[in-house]
Amino acid sequence: IIPGKNNSANFTWFLTRLAEAIDPTLKIYLVMDNGSSHTAHATRRWLAAHPRFVVTYTPKHASWLNMVEIFFSTLTRQLLRRGDFTSRDNLANKILHFIEVHDRTAKPYRWTYTGEPLKAA
Known part of the structure; x- marks a missing residue:
């Protein structure tokens, strides 16, 4: 794999590690956007060869998924990158x-189509 590259090879490498880490008798359900690494021919071939993976693709330009990505970005910037975690339980x-x-202080995002980042309303 190539660190920092969002491509089919890295994504299928991740899926392989995921398959190895989860009980082989269980199905693995994925909800994915239509990013190129998720829809590439190599990824689709890999998924077809691994039927325990059940994939649902979100609608193109799904704004709800953007909101989820924004939340995870906030979590990463405000907690995870700055955090000092003594254990897995401590992290959780x-x-x-x-x-x-966040739920007590959150404000709705105002959607913009100008290409500018989303801003709190």
Whole structure:
């Protein structure tokens, strides 16, 4: 794989690691956008050869998915990159606390079509 590259080779490498980490008797459900690494011929061939993966593609230009991506970006910038975590449980507890605080103080995003980033209303 090539670090930092969002391509089919890296994505199928990730899917292979995911398959190895999850009980082989279980199906794996994926909800994915229509990004090029998710829809590439090589990715579709890989998924066809691994029927335990059940894929649902979101509608193109799905604004709800953008909102989820914005939330995870906020979580990453405000907690994960700055965080000091002593254990997996500590990390989980801090994420849950972040979500509780975020839910109390969150403001709706105002959607713009000008190509500018989304801004809090």
